[in-house]
Amino acid sequence: MSAAPTRTADEGSRVVFANGLLPGGSLVDITSTGDLITGVDPVAAGPRPGSTTIDLEGRLVLPALVEPHAHLDKAFLAERASNDTGDLMGAIRALEQVRNTLTRADIRDRAVRAAVELSRNGVVAVRTHADTTLAGGLDSVLGLLDAKDDCSSFIDIEVAALVEWPLTGRGGADRRALARDAIASGADVIGGCPHLDPDPLEAVNVLIDLALEAGRPLDLHADENLRADSEDLYHLAHRITSDGLTLRANASHCVSLSMMDEFRQRQIADLCATAGVTVTALPQTNLFLQGREHHRAVPRGIAPIALLASAGVVVAAGGDNLQDPFNPMGRADPLEIAALLVVASHLTPDHALQTISTGGAAVMGLSCGLEPGRRASFVAVRATSVRQSIAMGPPDRLVVHGGVVIDEQKRNTK
Template sequence: MLDLLIHNASLADGRRQMMVAIENGRIAALQENPQRLPAARETVDAGGYLLSTPFIDAHFHLDATLSLGLPRLNQSGTLLEGIKLWGELKPQLTEQALIERSLAYCDWAIARGLLAIRSHVDVCDARLLAVRALLKVREQVAPYLNLQLVAFPQDGLLRSKGALDNLKQALDLGVDVIGGIPHFERTMEEGAQSLRLLCELAAERGLPLDIHCDESDDPNSRHIETLCFYTQQLGLQGKVTASHLTSMHSMDNYYVSKLIPLMVEAGISVIANPLINITLQGRHDSYPKRRGMTRVPELLAAGVPVAFGQDCCMDPWYSLGSADMLDVAHMGLHVAQMTSRAAMRQCFAAVSETPAKILGLNDWGLTTGQCAHLVLLQAADPIEALRLRPARLKVWRSGKLIASQSEACSSLNLPGRPDRVDFHR
């Protein structure tokens, strides 16, 4: 007898009236509804709603989350004031407070059907307090959420005294990925040097790289070119991610026509952060005012994998957020003007299928044999999910229900009109 049977489900690829059979935490069968359903300990009628793999946040800062107002608010709303604020807050951090805020955010994530997060963690504090705290969080949430940690020298690998040693120590403690921020070094030359050191370290340790790269409005911030060079030189193809890349928004088309093929050759993946990029970039512009998000449609057209990240939630950089990756995809769709049916589906994939590949989650997907990590949304398809950001009716981890929500609707009391509205067409 099956453990769980889900039927009458719609899938993100357009298939409808589908049945998913789950046994021992894995997908045992995926097919059209048969005339007679097999026996199962629990049967769920999806009612034609969308059954998807869970959402994935490919770029986040869990060490800073829910710290809004500590030690004060970001009055200018700029990236640089946020970094300054974080520097003021670091000496006041305690391990227990970090753990509590991180776990609270993970609770939000589960409720939203967000079951994997890649979080950057600052290593420029010699105590490595945030690293030790998030390693404990990673262990605690492991039964229900994949948490990857990136050793991130927030204040610059070379600019911050001891950052390289701290980063290596963080890796020794068990951090998963190597991070960097070349555009925040003192000079372009030191930025390039930091990338060489980080790429050499990745090759030496056999670890992936995820670099905050060219998060700037300056079209001459071209560290992505250097990252491509060292990726190829050291044989790191397929292991390197460039996050943000906002300077590409300001580059001329001729240079980008050279740059994107270099990225393809190097096997670079990209993570854009629509909520934060559109909020922090273009701050020095009057009008016309730049949007700031990287060139998502052009990168996708060239075959570069592009995922979306939440980046920040109620922290020194961003006062909003609620762990809803459909909010992120919704903003990405609008900023990049990705309004064709195919492009909107790409935006849904940017918070589900694509980041699974970037993060190396090989046991993740809606195919037979994969772990039964699933979310049932109150929407008919990915485009309706982006429009409504609907209720996550059920969230399963390895076939076990870990979160649920009632269907959302509003009651009406109008003569001659329906008594309820659920916003579905």
């Protein structure tokens, strides 16, 4: 097996990525001009004049992988903070016990380490949540913004201010102010956990209002429990449709939706489609955290992806936590998440791939795909089919972002 190409194309140049295998089976040359795909054509007999050629050597070309939901401020804390109960509240307690060790520099360093691993696995963009708490202040936000700057040569990072609860009532005033401080400091997205608030409905409204006020997208940790009466997702979609709001909104987790009867599931799915609310499923973390109190027919804790998609909802999937108290596993590899969706959510390999590529891109408002006019970002792997690429998770991955090959030199942040 020959080594992966390491030549980096000059930015703004015309590059032909030759001999790439599309998921449909066609062998093609992909041309980029600047950072856009400008041609997907049958393989040429020889070099194309006026361009740099990089030989993909028959690799399978997949759309760029996108991580729509991460917690890079917590990455690699599994050895430092142990979750003794294995559930959500156990993870939260474990994190609080080591909160004083999470300095801005520590957060930056672990986030950069995680971003490098994501990039090696084909990820070109990641949305990471940043704990925004009275105890920790803006350390997570600032540490992740530092990582965003340090990693800008190889991966695009969005920082979502994950504002702690309660956000409602008089007790929430300081936290609402902290959310505004996070935005003023550079946070890209507003986030929160309404299902943990004493008044979840009002918490959804507070978070919507904060996002509208700031002119930022909203990404909720929604309904991360197995209670069929938990309806953050419904309240979010209902508020957007009833008030006619223009707001890019995503709901992550949405575990409780899997516990509802199908009629109610479809009602909420239809409302989300109308509202334009996207949903991000997080199978690895929720399989770990949810259902520990059940001793038979254990719920899987994954949002009903196929049902949501059938209603026209854009659904993405993410890795969520990476080797921390919320999930001691994880390889920063979306193909690992896609494999879980095939076996635990009964998705086809092609559908699973969509959730970790074009679906994740849609959540982040990015253009992703292999058609002319899309950004020239993709990953080429040594596989002959989408199924094989997900099953094998080939380590030899050629990552192209904006028409530029991302090599280890670009990933060097020192």
